[in-house]
Amino acid sequence: MHKPRPSRLTRIVPAAIAAVAALSLFGGVAAAAASPADASHETAGGALAAAASTPPPADVKGKTFTIGTDTTFAPFEFRSGGDLKGIDMDLIRSIAKLEGFSVNIKSLGFDAALQALQSNQVDGVIAGMSITDERKQIFDFSDPYFDSGIQMAVAKSNNDITSYKDLKGKTVAVKRGSEGEAFANSIKNKYHFTVKPLDQSATMYDDVKAGNSVAVFDDYPVLAYGIRQNNGLKAVTAKERGSSYGFAVNKGQNQELLAAFNTGLAELKANGQYQKILDRYLKAPDEAAPNSSFFALLANSFPALMKGLGLTMLATVLSLIFALIIGIVFGFFKVGSSLVLRGIATTYVAIFRGTPLLVQAFFFYFGLPQLTGVPIDVLTAGILTLSLNAGAYMTEIIRGGIQSIDPGQLEAARSLGLGYVTSMRRVVIPQAVKVMTPTFINQFVITLKDTSLLAVIGFAELTYQGQQIYASNFRTGETLLIVAALYFIVIMLLTQLSNLLDRKFNK
Amino acid sequence: MSTIHVKGLTKSFGGNDVLKGIDLDVADGEVVCVIGPSGSGKSTLLRCLNKLEEISGGSVVIDDFDLTDPKVDLNQVRQRIGMVFQHFNLFPHMSAIENIMLAPVELKKQTKAEARQSALQLLTRVGLEEKADARPASLSGGQKQRVAIARSLAMNPGIMLFDEATSALDPEMVGEVLQVIKDLAREGMTMVVVTHEMGFAREVSDRVVFMADGVICEEGTPEQIFSHPEQPRLQDFLAKVL
Numbered sequence: 156m157h158k159p160r161p162s163r164l165t166r167i168v169p170a171a172i173a174a175v176a177a178l179s180l181f182g183g184v185a186a187a188a189a190s191p192a193d194a195s196h197e198t199a200g201g202a203l204a205a206a207a208s209t210p211p212p213a214d215v216k217g218k219t220f221t222i223g224t225d226t227t228f229a230p231f232e233f234r235s236g237g238d239l240k241g242i243d244m245d246l247i248r249s250i251a252k253l254e255g256f257s258v259n260i261k262s263l264g265f266d267a268a269l270q271a272l273q274s275n276q277v278d279g280v281i282a283g284m285s286i287t288d289e290r291k292q293i294f295d296f297s298d299p300y301f302d303s304g305i306q307m308a309v310a311k312s313n314n315d316i317t318s319y320k321d322l323k324g325k326t327v328a329v330k331r332g333s334e335g336e337a338f339a340n341s342i343k344n345k346y347h348f349t350v351k352p353l354d355q356s357a358t359m360y361d362d363v364k365a366g367n368s369v370a371v372f373d374d375y376p377v378l379a380y381g382i383r384q385n386n387g388l389k390a391v392t393a394k395e396r397g398s399s400y401g402f403a404v405n406k407g408q409n410q411e412l413l414a415a416f417n418t419g420l421a422e423l424k425a426n427g428q429y430q431k432i433l434d435r436y437l438k439a440p441d442e443a444a445p446n447s448s449f450f451a452l453l454a455n456s457f458p459a460l461m462k463g464l465g466l467t468m469l470a471t472v473l474s475l476i477f478a479l480i481i482g483i484v485f486g487f488f489k490v491g492s493s494l495v496l497r498g499i500a501t502t503y504v505a506i507f508r509g510t511p512l513l514v515q516a517f518f519f520y521f522g523l524p525q526l527t528g529v530p531i532d533v534l535t536a537g538i539l540t541l542s543l544n545a546g547a548y549m550t551e552i553i554r555g556g557i558q559s560i561d562p563g564q565l566e567a568a569r570s571l572g573l574g575y576v577t578s579m580r581r582v583v584i585p586q587a588v589k590v591m592t593p594t595f596i597n598q599f600v601i602t603l604k605d606t607s608l609l610a611v612i613g614f615a616e617l618t619y620q621g622q623q624i625y626a627s628n629f630r631t632g633e634t635l636l637i638v639a640a641l642y643f644i645v646i647m648l649l650t651q652l653s654n655l656l657d658r659k660f661n662k
Numbered sequence: 663m664s665t666i667h668v669k670g671l672t673k674s675f676g677g678n679d680v681l682k683g684i685d686l687d688v689a690d691g692e693v694v695c696v697i698g699p700s701g702s703g704k705s706t707l708l709r710c711l712n713k714l715e716e717i718s719g720g721s722v723v724i725d726d727f728d729l730t731d732p733k734v735d736l737n738q739v740r741q742r743i744g745m746v747f748q749h750f751n752l753f754p755h756m757s758a759i760e761n762i763m764l765a766p767v768e769l770k771k772q773t774k775a776e777a778r779q780s781a782l783q784l785l786t787r788v789g790l791e792e793k794a795d796a797r798p799a800s801l802s803g804g805q806k807q808r809v810a811i812a813r814s815l816a817m818n819p820g821i822m823l824f825d826e827a828t829s830a831l832d833p834e835m836v837g838e839v840l841q842v843i844k845d846l847a848r849e850g851m852t853m854v855v856v857t858h859e860m861g862f863a864r865e866v867s868d869r870v871v872f873m874a875d876g877v878i879c880e881e882g883t884p885e886q887i888f889s890h891p892e893q894p895r896l897q898d899f900l901a902k903v904l
Contacts, residue, residue: 566714567751567810571765572741572817581764585755 215415219257222247223268223277229627230380230436231283231400232262234459242376243281245432246300247402250419256412278409279416283376285398295408296401297416301433304397305338306375308388310363316370317391322348328359328368335372338395357626360386379437386629390439452633456624463620464641470534470616471603474541478602481542482549489554500550507547513608516540520612537609537616545602552598556591557583589661596653600646607642617641663690663725664742664820664852666711670720673706680706682876683720690820691850695863697887698873699899704856707873708823711854712743724821741769744814748826750806752798758809759785759794762816771817784812788842804835811842822846824855860903864888872896 224243227233232241239262251258263271265284271277273293285303286296307327309316316322319342327343329336331352339350351368353359356377362368364387371378375394382388402416423429447455488500507515520536531539560583568578610619621638625631666688673681680703688694696704709715710722713729713736722729727739753761762781766772772780785791788808798806807827814822824843828836840862847853847866857863863870863884870887872880872895880893888904891897 561749561751563747563749563751564753567745567747567753568764570712570714570740570743570745571813572737572739573765573768574737577768581768582753586753589755 214411216255217257219259220251220278220409220412221259221261221276223261223263223271223280223282225265225268225282226262227623227627228265228283230376230383233627234262242301242432242436243283245435246420246423246429247281247416249423249428249432250416253419253422254415256415272403272405275405275408279402279404279412281402283400284403286401287398290403293406294403295406295410295413296403297413298420299399299401300420301376301400302397303400304375304394305335305372306378306390306394307370307372307392308363308378308382308390309370310366311387311389313369319346319392322346322370324348325369326351326367328353328362328371330354330356330359330373333374334397335374339372355622355626356381357386357622357629357631360388360629361631363388376437379439381629382439383437384627384629449633452628452630453637456620456634456637459620459624460617460637460641463615463617464645466534466614467603467606467616468645470537470541470606470609470614471599473538474545474606475599475602477538477542478545478549478598481546482553485546485550486553486557489550490557504547504550507544508551512540512544512605513611515544516609516612533609533612533614536612537606537614540609541602541605544605545598548598548601552591552594553587556587556594559590560586592653592657592661596650596657599653600650603646603649604642665690665723665725666821666852666854667723668707668711668720669723671707671710671717671722672719673703673710673715674718680876681710681718684876684878686871686878688821688852688854691852692868693847693851693853693855693866694869694871695867696854696856696871696873697858697860697863697899698879702873703876704873705825708745708825708854708856711821711823712740712745714745737769741765741817742819742821744811744817744819744822746807746811746814746822746824746827748829750798750803750810750830752806752810752813754798757795757797758790758801758812761798761809762813765813765816769817777816781812781816784815785809787815787845788812789838802835803831804838807831807835807839808842811839811846821852821854824853824857826856826858828857828859858903860888860900872899874899 224232224239228241230241231243232239234240239260244260247258247260261268261271261277263277265282268277268280268282269284272280280294283301284290286299290296307319316325324347326349327339328351329339331354336350336352339348343350351362353362356373359368359371359373360381363371370391371388373381375397378388378390382390402413404410404413420429423432485500485503488496489504491497516537519540520531520533523536524530557579564582564586565578568582569575573581606614606616607618609616610622613619615623617638621634625634628634666686668684668686671681671684671686672679684703684707686694686707696707698704706715710717710729711724713722717730720730724739724742727734729736729739752758753764756764759778759781762784763774763777766777766780767774771777782791782794785794788811790805790808790812793801793805793809798809801809811827827843828839831839836859840859843853843855843862844866855863855866865884867884869881870884871878872887872891872893874895880887880891880896887896888900891900
């Protein structure tokens with residue numbers, strides 16, 4: 156996922172030049188969003204450890220530094236049981252302990268962390284960040300603490316493919332837009348293989364295990380971590396030379412922190428702790444260490460999945476409320492006598508029923524901000540998409556419901572001298588609601604399931620949480636089974652509840 | 663004083679002329695029965711009288727209200743006209759008495775308690791006071807139509823329109839509904855009754871109108887129409903139905 160991260164590079168440069176005014180604001184928001192839960196404040200072991208080592212620059216001792224990092228970039232930083240873990244986290248904590256300072260870690264996301272650093276909201280950033288010439292213009296980097304590079308892996312049981320030469324006529328999986336893809340493309344003509352770009356590491360590994368591709372080209376640390384997690388692969392080539400990662404501070408600032416990092420890093424390398432940290436995440440298991448049990452997986456993933464389920468329900472309920480409002484307005488446009496309003500409603504329904512939900516989600520999240528210049532957060536984009544999509548179906552449900560009522564009902568009400576609105580409210584709509592209730596329940600279930608499509612724009616609902624989990628433990632099948640079961644249980648319960656209410660109120 | 667004045671009324675659906683110039687005056691307290699073959703425009707004429715159908719041409723004046731005047735308050739005029747439909751059109755989600763109370767309460771003519779009182783009286787009048795809380799689905803066709811008549815009387819109209827009120831009923835239930843209509847006629851209600859019940863028309867009418875092909879073909883007293891029909895089309899029609 157990371158590495159030179161071309162998208163991040165291109166994004167950070169204009170951000171530095173153009174968005175100076177916005178930075179402090181954004182940094183503030185990001186820092187606020189990080190909240191107590193995301194900020195783990197750790198006190199250093201302190202004087203004893205420091206005394207035993209070379210004296211560090213005196214002025215970091217006893218100080219607390221705020222360090223920004225990414226949200227999830229295994230094996231450098233990721234959450235496990237609520238705690239931030241990973242190579243970056245272990246390194247910065249060990250160095251802080253050695254050098255006698257404290258760190259307050261804020262998990263902000265990669266771009267937000269860099270912006271926070273520029274606006275001095277954080278003192279340093281460690282986030283699996285490649286040292287590049289562009290970034291050196293803005294930041295001061297430490298000595299490289301990790302050398303990355305591309306490596307090839309095949310299924311554990313595969314003994315036929317041991318070098319690039321064996322790839323002739325075969326298919327190789329790579330991550331779209333990654334260095335691995337660029338490397339694969341650079342040698343595919345020489346070795347005569349086909350490149351198949353996929354979106355996620357877990358998907359690539361599954362593709363290899365399923366035999367659709369014979370090998371995968373991925374970043375060495377990501378691959379090594381996956382193998383350590385029993386993803387069913389093995390590395391078969393040495394890593395190609397790649398970029399190096401560094402710890403960064405703002406240009407010309409916090410030099411004592413930078414110096415302390417370098418000193419600490421050198422010491423960790425000297426005393427063997429550095430290698431221990433790498434081995435903890437990257438060393439291939441000697442034996443195929445057995446996976447934890449299904450129930451352990453269930454217990455471990457439950458908190459994240461529940462959080463996702465909460466967001467799924469939130470998005471469903473909000474979207475359905477908006478969809479209902481939209482449906483009522485446009486539904487009445489459709490049964491009304493105004494040709495213009497009917498045309499508007501018909502066009503709206505045609506557009507949103509006639510295009511895929513996935514395309515709509517991409518459009519609202521990525522396309523709309525480019526057209527309007529106003530950024531949109533993922534929850535807003537997701538709910539906007541679902542509301543407008545479900546709204547189109549609601550419009551048709553309401554139109555159909557109203558039109559299913561015998562026109563004689565409205566005539567009878569009007570012949571009594573009741574106005575149109577009163578007649579609809581007292582006579583037609585109560586009957587239409589009864590007719591519509593089963594279709595409403597149906598739409599409710601459909602919209603709930605449709606929220607899963609919002610995973611593609613990074614909305615952290617249930618499916619997304621599931622993807623995050625198997626992206627780090629590579630137990631795709633079991634994780635998806637749990638996710639599916641959760642959807643099933645919730646939908647069953649809600650359907651039963653809806654039917655109960657239907658029977659109670661629509662006798 | 664409840665009167666109807668129709669002059670040169672035309673109505674077309676698309677290119678189809680259903681009414682081709684109708685002149686009809688109904689005096690206060692007069693009972694007019696409209697007869698004629700299917701498709702002759704009887705029901706359309708009736709529905710133009712309270713503007714359930716848009717009027718294509720000519721004029722309809724109810725009391726002092728010209729229905730073709732765009733400024734006229736239709737809801738006001740419709741409160742003066744009760745209408746009874748072939749298929750009853752009772753509101754199925756309300757009980758019999760709620761059907762009757764709806765208009766007076768919604769139009770703020772009566773409080774709920776008053777409306778309930780009057781509705782009970784109306785139900786008594788049509789002989790269904792014990793069915794006050796029954797849903798329409800549990801009533802027979804004849805009972806439904808009597809409730810519908812009671813409902814159309816709730817706003818205390820001076821004019822009643824009956825659109826083939828007994829056509830959807832089983833034969834044994836026709837009598838009870840016709841009896842209610844006869845009672846209304848005797849009380850001096852101004853009425854226009856579209857019907858296929860020739861015996862009833864003969865008995866209850868002050869005047870009978872025979873329609874064919876969107877025009878009034880012949881009109882007169884029941885005696886004239888039924889015993890001395892002049893137009894061949896009326897003679898033809900009567901030969902078929904009597």
